[in-house]
Amino acid sequence: MTGPHSAPVRSSVRKDSVEEELRFLRNRVRELEGERDAANRRLHELHASVAPGYPQIGIHPIGPPSPVPNPPNTDAFRASWIARTEARKRKYCSLNRAGNALCAWHDSRRERRAYPPRMAPPGHLNCGCTFEEALFEESLARHNIGSRHPGESVRMDPALRNPLLKLLEQRYRYRDGDFERDPITGTWVEGEGHAPWETRASSGSSKKREDDRRS
Template sequence: MVYPRPEEYRPMQSPYALPSAYVSSMNATSSLSGAVGELDIPPQLRNPTPHHPYHPYRASPVHQRQTSAQSDLGYPHPLVPGPSPRPYMNHSPPRGSLDSMEEEIKILRKKVRELELVNDHSRLRIKELESELARGSPTESTMSHSRHSPLTTLLSPNTPSPLSHMSWKARTDARIRLFCSLNRAGNALCSWHDSRRERRAYPPRMAPPGCLNCGCTYDEALFEESLSRHGVGSYHPGETVRMDPALRNPLLRLLQQRYGYRDGDFERDPVTGEWVEGDGHLPWEQKLAAGALSVRKARNEDRR
């Protein structure tokens, strides 16, 4: 193997090495500062202030922040102890939030009940309209005219709320069970036909829904009772004989067609729309319960 001679060996020059002119001018005792001093360098760069904020060899604040951020992320400082692990804590919601959630649930349940009542009333109203349509209900123009008539505002001054609908329905159901129930013979009769020995339109317990055995409807029987309570239809004071059906039924149809009359309109306050004292659903339900108790007592006495 042939080795190169010493004079032929030349070290590899770095691309960052100084030019040969500067190297030749430097002796063994010369320093780099002396070589650089021969260049035309501004005095600010020769002796920069060590505490100058923009010192070229001083670490910038950004670099310091990055270094601290790196130490926080994965390279903790050797002199600063790391954060101690926190024990697991069971964070339970405060009592106030639980109370507010329970109150909100109660409000939502109340709204659901109100919507259910509105839905039931709407279904009942649909059935009523279907029955009126089957019997020959008034036209749409007649109903629209009745909505704007002054008497309509007297009969129905305010739009009923869902609670009013519930009370109205409970009152009507109690009155139907009280005045349109079957007697001992199995017949349901209005007051007019109950006081007369006339031929019944339907056999006992064979009347269609919404009708009595005498041929009158539930609405006509309730209308008859409401008129008598206001002093209309009685021939003599104290008599139970009511208005003749030949006059009562056409009057009821006229009020229903022109003014949208319903049972209970005569018992509402014309200003507030609330029930007159003693005519709400609770008094009628109490009367119904008292009547049922009296019927049970009579049946028990008959069995003895």
């Protein structure tokens, strides 16, 4: 007689346990597939709800037009991004004691300000630049595109800086922080999360004193 029942007891036991394990593994695969589907659905919901217009998975048949990676879609990362940008605004867009906030370019010139002290509309500096333009100026400078320091010869003229920002925003959905994210993972490169920026923003008093002297 041949067949499974003729096998010795030991291997039959082994076979049962192998079958049991297979059953277990198949169930586990199904569970994980379910979790993956749920996670993918959540991913799409988050893309749609939080960053409308940000490059989304699947809408570009040949891939997104942007080399910028999609950010990790977690509430924690999104919160970190917002906190980081707010800290940078505190550092680079706050009023000095004279009631002026200026981008580095306009700070170095003696031109008439677009708005009198404390009169800039929300999101704008007294020089007329927006907060985003001022943060972009700083982001460019840290990548050696124009210096922010007075006296250094290569500066990023707002006449170039602002249309470049607009182009990056329109074409690549650029947002402040994109240059500081890891190209593969989309997360912050070292030292660029919200926490270090909050520290820098709260210890920006020496920079502020410098600004006060200048205005």
